[in-house]
Amino acid sequence: xxxxxxxxxxxxxxxxxxxxxxxxxxxxxxxxxxxxxxxxxxxxxxxxxxxxxxxxxxxxxxxxxxxxxxxxxxxxxxxxxxxxxxxxxxxxxxxxxxxxxxxxxxxxxxxxxxxxxxxxxxxxxxxxxxxxxxxxxxxxxxxxxxxxxxxxxxxxxxxxxxxxxxxxxxxxxxxxxxxxxxxxxxxxxxxxxxxxxxxxx
Amino acid sequence: xxxxxxxxxxxxxxxxxxxxxxxxxxxxxxxxxxxxxxxxxxxxxxxxxxxxxxxxxxxxxxxxxxxxxxxxxxxxxxxxxxxxxxxxxxxxxxxxxxxxxxxxxxxxxxxxxxxxxxxxxxxxxxxxxxxxxxxxxxxxxxxxxxxxxxxxxxxxxxxxxxxxxxxxxxxxxxxxxxxxxxxxxxx
Numbered sequence: 001x002x003x004x005x006x007x008x009x010x011x012x013x014x015x016x017x018x019x020x021x022x023x024x025x026x027x028x029x030x031x032x033x034x035x036x037x038x039x040x041x042x043x044x045x046x047x048x049x050x051x052x053x054x055x056x057x058x059x060x061x062x063x064x065x066x067x068x069x070x071x072x073x074x075x076x077x078x079x080x081x082x083x084x085x086x087x088x089x090x091x092x093x094x095x096x097x098x099x100x101x102x103x104x105x106x107x108x109x110x111x112x113x114x115x116x117x118x119x120x121x122x123x124x125x126x127x128x129x130x131x132x133x134x135x136x137x138x139x140x141x142x143x144x145x146x147x148x149x150x151x152x153x154x155x156x157x158x159x160x161x162x163x164x165x166x167x168x169x170x171x172x173x174x175x176x177x178x179x180x181x182x183x184x185x186x187x188x189x190x191x192x193x194x195x196x197x198x199x200x201x
Numbered sequence: 202x203x204x205x206x207x208x209x210x211x212x213x214x215x216x217x218x219x220x221x222x223x224x225x226x227x228x229x230x231x232x233x234x235x236x237x238x239x240x241x242x243x244x245x246x247x248x249x250x251x252x253x254x255x256x257x258x259x260x261x262x263x264x265x266x267x268x269x270x271x272x273x274x275x276x277x278x279x280x281x282x283x284x285x286x287x288x289x290x291x292x293x294x295x296x297x298x299x300x301x302x303x304x305x306x307x308x309x310x311x312x313x314x315x316x317x318x319x320x321x322x323x324x325x326x327x328x329x330x331x332x333x334x335x336x337x338x339x340x341x342x343x344x345x346x347x348x349x350x351x352x353x354x355x356x357x358x359x360x361x362x363x364x365x366x367x368x369x370x371x372x373x374x375x376x377x378x379x380x381x382x383x384x385x386x387x388x
Binding site: 029038039046060063068072155159185187190192194 | 216219220223224248251252254255256258259260261262265266267268269272273275276277279280281283284287
């Protein structure tokens with residue numbers, strides 16, 4: 001076990017060193033390194049945007065916006081610090097802005113009209129299962145919609161990105177105790193909503 | 202029930218306690234106390250079940266879809282466009298700063314020297330010094346931002362053409378100064 005953990009740590013260090021190398025080159029404007037940077041982080045950033053916005057098309061726009069903003073502002077990024085929280089912070093802030101902007105216009109009735117929650121490439125075994133899956137996603141979305149944008153971000157990073165509190169702290173700028181408190185209150189709100197939904201059903 | 206497992210249940214109804222429960226941060230002793238409390242407290246049992254259900258519920262959310270195949274290309278192109286635009290803006294901003302600084306220098310020279318010829322003479326004599334400063338600035342920028350070399354060279358050349366005594370801006374400044382002088386003389 002110890003040997004394995006040492007190997008893993010060496011491999012992680014190697015990966016970090018490699019990442020630092022192409023980040024340095026990207027900072028100098030090297031096109032190949034910029035492409036690699038985009039390729040490395042695009043899906044991770046998209047996952048967060050998708051969870052926060054609940055819509056594939058908008059999440060794609062938000063992802064592109066975050067990546068463009070990150071690369072064009074690379075000169076202000078401290079190479080000694082991890083890159084992931086930095087780009088996630090840019091992406092999360094962008095998503096929060098989008099949620100705030102659309103808050104008034106958004107209604108649950110319009111959800112899924114552009115195929116957001118329905119769109120799952122090559123992953124639709126049967127209409128019944130597809131229907132159940134969409135129902136479940138709609139329920140998840142409805143519960144998340146009731147949270148404030150900041151709480152939604154904390155829930156997204158904690159549950160789906162599996163980030164530790166310290167990393168969430170770097171992304172959000174909140175203290176660890178504030179994150180714990182927000183997460184707990186968000187869990188409580190979601191628990192209440194689930195109970196209400198079950199009662200209603 | 203052992204004596205030490207009996208504790209005020211108010212402690213266990215606080216947010217801080219619940220956070221520790223959910224983060225698995227209880228000591229073995231606290232675990233035992235918590236277990237005993239759960240046997241007695243219906244509301245805590247219900248709340249724990251509801252919070253556990255949230256974890257299960259969120260884990261059922263489907264995996265986000267994959268990005269389209271051309272996403273990387275589109276993004277890299279957009280980055281290149283944005284960077285070009287930024288360079289153009291910094292080029293324009295740099296030219297504006299140079300123009301504003303030149304006008305300022307011309308105004309100061311106008312007020313500092315008693316005769317117009319003396320002012321123009323000083324500006325001419327500063328030619329060599331200005332040239333050296335520009336070359337040095339250009340070299341420094343070149344070393345710092347190698348990637349925008351053409352823009353830096355362009356900025357330096359335009360600035361040189363504008364500010365040098367036989368340049369456009371300097372010609373404009375001299376004409377402007379002389380017309381002011383003439384107007385003042387007539388008054």
